[in-house]
Amino acid sequence: MSEEAVVGLAAVTVLGVMQQAYFSLQVIYARRKYSVSPPTTAGPPEFERIFRAHLLIDFYTTRGVAPWWSLERMQLPFCPHINSRVFGVFRANCSEYFPIFIALLWTSGVFFSQGLASVCGLLYLHGRLRYFRGYSVSAQRRLAPLYFSAQVLWVLVGSSVLGVFLSFCRVYLKVDLLHGLGSALGLV
Numbered sequence: 001m002s003e004e005a006v007v008g009l010a011a012v013t014v015l016g017v018m019q020q021a022y023f024s025l026q027v028i029y030a031r032r033k034y035s036v037s038p039p040t041t042a043g044p045p046e047f048e049r050i051f052r053a054h055l056l057i058d059f060y061t062t063r064g065v066a067p068w069w070s071l072e073r074m075q076l077p078f079c080p081h082i083n084s085r086v087f088g089v090f091r092a093n094c095s096e097y098f099p100i101f102i103a104l105l106w107t108s109g110v111f112f113s114q115g116l117a118s119v120c121g122l123l124y125l126h127g128r129l130r131y132f133r134g135y136s137v138s139a140q141r142r143l144a145p146l147y148f149s150a151q152v153l154w155v156l157v158g159s160s161v162l163g164v165f166l167s168f169c170r171v172y173l174k175v176d177l178l179h180g181l182g183s184a185l186g187l188v
């Protein structure tokens with residue numbers, strides 16, 4: 001694979017890593033500003049919003065949202081000896097979504113379109129920056145960027161699945177569906 005084939009994906013990956021470093025630095029600065037020493041994760045609401053925006057997994061329980069650091073007090077379906085009830089899904093923030101984003105970015109770019117994947121990657125990073133900044137100000141301001149980022153991820157999921165499916169058909173089934181579709185529509 002040539003450099004030209006992946007330069008956009010590589011550029012977005014480097015930007016994404018730099019964004020994660022920026023988010024980490026913001027948590028460090030907030031720790032200093034609000035005097036919250038590691039490993040403590042509780043502090044003034046201003047610090048907690050910055051920390052949650054970058055790195056937090058919350059489980060939704062019958063008593064509301066429980067932060068990840070209270071998991072030892074929660075009863076998980078796969079850990080019946082733990083003593084609080086979890087009823088549903090968990091929420092993950094910027095750091096937890098990053099590996100998913102990188103995997104989808106590269107899969108979509110290699111198997112579907114580097115251009116589309118790169119543009120989606122830039123849009124996703126922009127959305128996550130807006131999410132981080134919004135959440136740092138108030139929990140409510142994170143929602144619109146969160147939904148935007150999720151939509152971009154779904155575009156990457158769709159293009160990844162389609163790209164892998166088309167490549168699988170071409171390589172293993174010896175059927176080029178795009179060429180066949182183009183011929184049927186008179187485009188080839």
